Amino acid sequence: MSELVERFLAFLRMRKRYSGHTLDAYTRDLNQYLEYLAAKSGSDDPGLDDFTRTGIREYLYFLSTSGLVKRSVARKLAALKSFGKFLFREGVLDHDPAGEVRTPRLEKREPVFLSQEEAGHAMGRPEAEEDGKDDLLAVRGRVILELLYGSGLRLSELVGLDMESVDFHNASVKVLGKGSKERIVPVGRLALQAIRTYIPLRERRLRDKGCSGERAFLINRNGGRLGRRQVQVDVGRFLRAVSEKEHLSPHVLRHTFATHLLDNGADLRAVQELLGHSSMSTTQIYTHVTVDRLSRAYRQAHPRA
Numbered sequence: 001m002s003e004l005v006e007r008f009l010a011f012l013r014m015r016k017r018y019s020g021h022t023l024d025a026y027t028r029d030l031n032q033y034l035e036y037l038a039a040k041s042g043s044d045d046p047g048l049d050d051f052t053r054t055g056i057r058e059y060l061y062f063l064s065t066s067g068l069v070k071r072s073v074a075r076k077l078a079a080l081k082s083f084g085k086f087l088f089r090e091g092v093l094d095h096d097p098a099g100e101v102r103t104p105r106l107e108k109r110e111p112v113f114l115s116q117e118e119a120g121h122a123m124g125r126p127e128a129e130e131d132g133k134d135d136l137l138a139v140r141g142r143v144i145l146e147l148l149y150g151s152g153l154r155l156s157e158l159v160g161l162d163m164e165s166v167d168f169h170n171a172s173v174k175v176l177g178k179g180s181k182e183r184i185v186p187v188g189r190l191a192l193q194a195i196r197t198y199i200p201l202r203e204r205r206l207r208d209k210g211c212s213g214e215r216a217f218l219i220n221r222n223g224g225r226l227g228r229r230q231v232q233v234d235v236g237r238f239l240r241a242v243s244e245k246e247h248l249s250p251h252v253l254r255h256t257f258a259t260h261l262l263d264n265g266a267d268l269r270a271v272q273e274l275l276g277h278s279s280m281s282t283t284q285i286y287t288h289v290t291v292d293r294l295s296r297a298y299r300q301a302h303p304r305a
Helices: 002-014 020-041 053-065 070-089 116-123 125-130 135-151 155-159 189-209 228-240 250-263 268-275 280-301
Strands: 172-176 182-186
Touching: 002 020, 002 070, 020 053, 020 070, 053 070, 116 125, 116 135, 116 250, 125 135, 125 228, 135 155, 135 189, 135 228, 135 250, 155 228, 155 250, 182 268, 228 250, 250 268, 250 280, 268 280
Parallel strands: none
Antiparallel strands: 172 182
8 A cells, every 4th residue: 555655645746736744744644544554454565455434434543542632633534535535536446435434523713813913013023033133034034924914925835935926016926825826915015115125135145155046035044945944933933922822823924814804804705815725615714703893893883782
């Protein structure tokens, strides 16, 4: 089965154009499944004999009794469902057994987001922390926050930006989203100001480091492309300074972007386009905001409220 897993991962990489982050998750989940089968069967390379509805349900029971939370079990099942669909489509199996296994019911979690006041305070944190230390890092931090909050970029989209991705004339950036789908995202006035301040500092650092040919928009101290982990560390630190909410990450600013748009009357379909969601159902996790806003308007305006 390991060879079939490799074929499936190659399909996701070459045909589906999945991101490296997503491919890593699929690889981990499927390799864990292969390890489980190997331990169960005593074979270093188990076959498809256990890839049945009953066998998959037994695996899910093993995961849940090992202390894995329901959401993680559901994610691992999703990887098996995608794998099963691939095997059926390729003619390896005459039916998809994983498709017959019901996904565990999950509690709906509302996205974590900042208040408008918290978001405003966060924008000033990079300069406050780097005052007199490193102008490049201070302005780069501001650019990162402005693009995550002001344009709703995913972390992978942000670190993947090249210099030619930024269009000052049209006040936008071209991003490569999930499934290698390109989209044009508006950039706000304050973000453009930060970017204009950042670019000369970036060029000076690249000259100093002998990296003038670097195409990456966001660079690290040494002139290479800025990594995901550094952005996560920096943004988490900036946000913890202004908010006591839990799980503060770059994605919280994407949630905040969508929430504040809807809270101020933006159309849900427009927000879907800005976020690059292929399905409206994904965007609808933010509809609690519109309900809250309508409830407030009702309580404030109706004499019987």
